[in-house]
Amino acid sequence: MFLTITATGTPERPATDLGYLLHKHPDNAQTFSTSYGTAHVLYPEASAERCTAALLLEVDAVALVRRGKGKGRGGAPDAALAQYVNDRPYAASSLLAVALSAVFSSAMKGQCNARPELPARPLPLRVEVPALPARGGADLVRALFEPLGWTVTVEAVALDAEFPEWGDSRYVRLVLESERLTLSEALRHLYVLLPVLDDAKHYWVSSDEVDKLLRAGDGWLPDHPEQQLITSRYLSRRWSLTREAMERLELVRLAEADDSAVEEIDNAVAEETEADSEDAAEPEEKSVSLAVQRRDAILAALHASGAARVLDLGCGQGQLVQALLKDMRFTEIVGVDVSMRALTVASRRLKLDRMGERQAERVKLMQGSLAYTDNRLKGYDAAVLSEVIEHLDLPRLPALEYAVFGSARPKTVLVTTPNVEYNVRWETLQAGHSRHGDHRFEWTREEFRAWAERVAGRHGYGVEFTPVGPDDPEVGPPTQMATFTLTTKEEKAA
Template sequence: MFLTISTSGTPENPATDLGFLLHKHPGKAQGFSTSYGTAHVLYPEATEERCTAALLLEVDPVALVRRGKGKGRGGAPDAALAQYVNDRPYAASSLLAVALSAVFSSAMRGVCKARPERAQQTLPLRIEVPALPARGGAELVHKLFEPLGWTVTVTRIPLDEQFPQWGDSRYVHLVLEVPDGKLTLGEALRHLYVLLPVLDDAKHYWVSQDEVDKLLRAGEGWLADHPEQQVITSRYLSRRWSLTSQAMQRLELVRLADADDTDVDDLDNAVDEETDTEEKPVPLAVLRREAILAALTGAGAGRVLDLGCGQGQLVQALLKDTRFTEIAGVDVSMRALTVASRRLGLDRMGERQAERVKLFQGSLAYTDKRLKGYDAAVLSEVIE
C-alpha cells in the first residue's frame, strides 16, 4: 500500500516544514513495526519549494492470516481461501488507515511542538493514492471528498490492461488537491483515516463499541454536516445497526449544539432528562439473567459453570456479585470467547479478580474433566 502527501512552500514558510508537522525527518527513511507488517516513511523530494512524504505499508500476508483478521464486508469472516488470496497487501484500506493513525498520530491531532503555529495553518496539499478500492465507484469518491473542499481526480483502473474489453476493476487511482486556505494537515489526515475504509467498505478487525468514539473524534468539525453522513457512518462501523444508530444520534446532538451555540453535554443532559421520565420496558435478556442470578443465590452456589457463555454477558453479571467465588465460561466458538475476554477486560483485571474467572473452549456434548466439581451449571439461550 502506498500514499503520498505533498505541499509547496516559500522561503518564509518552506515546504520542508512538512517534516516537522509529521514528526518525521525528511533526511531519513524510517520504519515502524505494526501488527501486520512494516510502515515505511520516506521523502522522495524535500526542498523549500516542494516536499513530498510517502507512507509505504509493507503488509505480511502470513501475519494477516495468522492473526485471524481476514474480515469481509460487515466484519464477517471471508471464505477460507479468501484469507490467503485477497487485495489487503496491495490496496489502500483500513490497514493503511490504522497505519496513518499510528505513524502520524501527533499530526492527526494537530500537535507540533517545534512549529505549533504551522500545525494550525492551512496548507496547499496534494495527496495521491495509486490503488484504492472504491465500492460505489468514482461517483461515491467525489461525493465523499468534494464537500470537504478537495478537488478530486479519479482514474479508473482496468481489470487487465492487456484485455480492455474486460472493463474496469473496482479500484481507482485517486488524487486529492486543496489550495492553501482550505485545510490543515491534521484535518486532511482525519479525512483519510475515516474515508479510506469507508470506500473499501470492509475492515480487517472486529468493530466494537470504541469504534464509535474513534469515528466521532476523527469526524469532529466535518462529519456532522457532511451530506453523506449516513453512508460514512454505516460503512465505517461495518454496517452494525446498533453502533450506527448510536453514532448518528451523537452526531445529531453535535449539529443541534452548533446550530443553537450550546454545549453538546448540556444538550445531551437535557435529552436524557426528557427520556428518563418515560418508562422503558426491561429487556427480556436482562430479566432472564436476573432470574438466573436469583436461582443460583437461592441454591447457595459459589462455583458456577456458564455452558455456552457466548460473549460473556452472564459471566460479567456473575463477577459483580462476590458470592460467586469461581466462574467458568465455556463455549465452542473461539471468536465468542475472544469477544467475552474483551468484554470482561481480562487483560486489565486485577490479580484477585482474575482468579475468580476463566474462559475455555469446550462442548457440553462431550465428557470433559474440566467441568467437574462445580456447584451449578447454567445453560442460558443454548439452543443446541
C-alpha cells in the same frame, strides 16, 4: 500499499514545514512495526518549494490470517485460499487508515510542540493514493471528498491493460488537492473515508469504533451530506452502532451551536428601562445581557461554595472559562466539550498558545461526552452545566445525570436552564416556540424543581434554587439555576 502527501511552499513558508507537522524529519527514512506488517515513512523530495512524504505499508498476509484479522468482509471467507490470496497487501483499506493514525497520530490531532502555530495553518496539499478500492465508483469518491473542500481526480484502473474489453476494476487512482485544509483535517478525512470506500475492515468492529469515528469526524462529519452512508460503512453496517453514532452526531451538531448564533431572545436584554422618557436628568443605565447575568450568577455561586477547582461541562467556546481565569481564587479550570471545533475556538479565545506558563497551568481544555462516565472528571470542587441540559433529548438525560452526579461527584454542581414560563415576556418570540431551535425541551419552574430534587435525592445532594435575571412576580425569572451540594455523611446521619 502506499500514499503520498505533498505540500508546496515559498521561501517564507517552506514546504518542508510538512516534516514538523508529521513529526518525521525529511532527511530520515523511518520504520514502524505494526501487528500486521511494517510501515515506512520516507521523503522522495524535500525542498522549500515542494515536499512529499510517502507512507509505505508492507502487509504480512499470513500474519493477518493467523491473528484472526483477515475476516473483514462480512465474515470468514468461503475458501481457505481466499484468506491468503486477496488485495489486502496492495490496495488502500482500513489497514492503511490504521497505519496513518499510528504513524501520524500527533499530526492527526493537530499537535506540534516545535511549531505550535503550524497545525492551524491551511496548506497547499496534494494527496495521491495509487490503488484504492471504491465500492460505488468514481461518483461516490467525489460525493465523499468534494463537500470537504477537495478537488478530486479519479482514474479507473483497468482489470488488465492487455485486455481492455474486460473493462474496469473496482479500483481507482485517487488524487486530492486543496489549498484551504489543514494537514490534521486531511489526515482525518483519509482515516475515515479510505475504509468507507473499501466498505470493509480487517478487524472486528466493536463499540469503541463509534468514539473513533466521532473523534476523526469532528468538524466535518455532522454536516456531511453523505453522513449516514459514511457512518454505516465505517461501522461495517452494524446497525446498533450506526444508530448510536447517528444519535451522538446529532448531539455534536447541537453542541457546536455558536453562542453568537443563538437567537437574540436567549441573550436578550434582561430588563426594560423603567426611566420615564420625559426624565432626562439621569442617563439610562446600560442594559446587561442575560448571558452576562448568567455568568455573574454562576461566579457568585462558585465563590459562595468556596470552590477552587472547577469543571465547565459543555464549555462551548470558552466564555465562562475566560471569566473564571480572571479570578485567581480558581486554581484549576477545566473546560470539557464534545466538539473539537468549539474547543479550538475556545483555545483561540483564551490565547492558550501565548499564555504565560503560570496562567496556562491553571486551565485545561478536554474533549469528552457528558453522556458517558469519565474518570478525568472526578475529584473537583465544582462543576457547571450552563444552558446544557435543554440541548439533550430527554431519554438521554439520565446518562448525563449519572456521569456528573453519580460518577464524577463534584462537591457542588450548578445547573442553569431557561424558564419556559418567562417566554411570554419576549415580544419577538412566537407563542409555542422555544428560545432556540436546538432546544429539545424548556421546563417550567415546577418541572425544573421536580427534576433537580429527584436527581439530588438519588445521588446524595442537597439542592437550592436561584433566579437569574429579573424575577417577574407572575412568570418568574428568564433563567433558573439550581445549586446542588454534596451531602456529607455527618449531615446524612443528622
